[in-house]
Structures are given as C-alpha cells and as structure tokens.
Amino acid sequence: MQDLPEIGLGTWENTDPETCAESVRIALEAGYRHVDTAQHYENEDAVGEGIARADVPREELFVATKVHPVRFGLAHSEVIEGLEASLDRLGLDRLDLLYVHWPVGNYDAAETLQAFDELVDRGLVDHVGVSNFSEELLDEAMDHLDSPLFAHQAETHPLLQQDDLVAHAQEHDYHHVAYSPLARGRVFEMPEISEIAERHDASAAQVSLAWLLSRENVSVVPKATGEAHIRDNLGALDLELDEEDVERIRGIEREERFVERDGAPWQEG
Numbered sequence: 001m002q003d004l005p006e007i008g009l010g011t012w013e014n015t016d017p018e019t020c021a022e023s024v025r026i027a028l029e030a031g032y033r034h035v036d037t038a039q040h041y042e043n044e045d046a047v048g049e050g051i052a053r054a055d056v057p058r059e060e061l062f063v064a065t066k067v068h069p070v071r072f073g074l075a076h077s078e079v080i081e082g083l084e085a086s087l088d089r090l091g092l093d094r095l096d097l098l099y100v101h102w103p104v105g106n107y108d109a110a111e112t113l114q115a116f117d118e119l120v121d122r123g124l125v126d127h128v129g130v131s132n133f134s135e136e137l138l139d140e141a142m143d144h145l146d147s148p149l150f151a152h153q154a155e156t157h158p159l160l161q162q163d164d165l166v167a168h169a170q171e172h173d174y175h176h177v178a179y180s181p182l183a184r185g186r187v188f189e190m191p192e193i194s195e196i197a198e199r200h201d202a203s204a205a206q207v208s209l210a211w212l213l214s215r216e217n218v219s220v221v222p223k224a225t226g227e228a229h230i231r232d233n234l235g236a237l238d239l240e241l242d243e244e245d246v247e248r249i250r251g252i253e254r255e256e257r258f259v260e261r262d263g264a265p266w267q268e269g
Helices: 017-030 044-053 076-090 109-121 135-144 163-172 183-189 191-200 204-213 227-238 243-250
Strands: 034-036 062-067 095-100 125-131 149-155 175-179 218-220
Touching: 017 034, 017 044, 017 227, 034 044, 044 062, 044 076, 062 076, 076 095, 076 109, 095 109, 095 149, 109 125, 109 135, 125 135, 125 175, 135 149, 135 163, 149 163, 163 175, 183 191, 183 204, 191 204, 191 243, 204 218, 204 227, 204 243
Parallel strands: 034 062, 062 095, 095 125, 125 149, 149 175, 175 218
Antiparallel strands: none
C-alpha cells in the first residue's frame, strides 16, 4: 500500500476564497503535504490558488477531491466530465486521489467505478477512493474496480470510533481517512480528552488526532483555517500517547454522529 500523509488539511466549509487559499498556503508551507477538498465544497478554485501560492513542489503534494452525486452525478460520463472540471478549477493536470463522495443518487458500482478506472488508465487520477460507504458497499466496490481501492473516507473520532470500518481497511490494506476527527469541536468538551491533554502538555485536538493516528491504516483530515490551529493540529505527529491513554479513549461508550444525509448507508434497515 502506497503511503498517504498521516495528516491532511480538510477544507469543508472553508468557502471564503482568500481565507481558503491562504489556509492552504500556510498549511503546505508549515509541513502539510495532503490537501482534501470536494466538488460539493465549492472551493476547488481557492484550494488550487493556495497550492499555486505555496513554495512547495507539486510532486511533494497529495491532492484529493470528490465527485458529488448531485453536483455532477456519478454516471460514467458525469464522472469523467466532473473530474476534468475539478482539475481545471484546481489548476492541476492530474489528481492524486479521487473519491466517490456519497453512494447515493445515480451511483452504480459497475458504471461509476468503471469511469474511475478509465481516469486512472488515462493518467488523470493516480488513486481511487470512496467516502461514506458501508462494509458491504466497500466489498462491492472492490469487486468492480480494476484499480486497487486506495482509501475510504468516513466520519471518525472518539465519539464515533468506526471499529468495523477501520478493521475492514486493515484487513484489505487500504487507508481509512478520518474526517471530522475532532467531532465538530466536541472533543474539547470531553473530560477524558482534556485530562490526557493536560498530562501530556498537549491540546485536546492533538490528543484526538494522535489517538486516531495510533490505529493502523488511519489518516486524518482536520479542518482548520487559522495558522495557530493549522500548526497545532500538525503537532499531533509529535505526540505519543501511552497505552493507558489509548485504552481510555477507546473505552468511551458515548456515540454521536454529526454528518447525515438522506440515503446514507447507515440509515438502511
């Protein structure tokens, strides 16, 4: 399995063009090498501007976006056209990783993923990923893909630990990419996280991210716009939790999901 940078910059809701471009530039020049965006975020132009401003060679970067089931659609031709439009907005000639954003709308594993394979064959996309899938949909996707599944992105944090999905990624040797890894800020209110942070002289964000990164095959894409938060999140790479810390967070029994949409796989049944 090819490496994926452990921490990437999430850009959801970062829609002010100048703020978005500068946050991308700051993150890349601070040491981030993975930037995550999506057609649905309506900021690919600004992300591309930030990449262009940063004094970092393109070959060092890992840029990911997602094809949306509504904005462009997931039929074969819609995937191709959507990716070409994304590349134009990003100012890039290829993408490191392209995701299916949601398995809803006109998503069809055979047709949609055939288009992803075609994009890989054409050299426009290096890696194929999916987002917000169930284990069953992941198995189906792998059955239809000629390219190896590189990543699955899902909401994952101490209040939604996603043990089954992480285990699936480990078993099949692809990356589990945790979005909303700070539980929409809820980790700052959790005594378990705060006490561990105080003991390590770290921030609650760093503890949450370090806990996720202690799990095999897991990467994180926390959202941040200000330089202080961008740099603080990156500091999670230098925080080593002990086994007691890891198990205390793993033992949290409260569960809360923050991202929902009609037709999501976990709503079935």
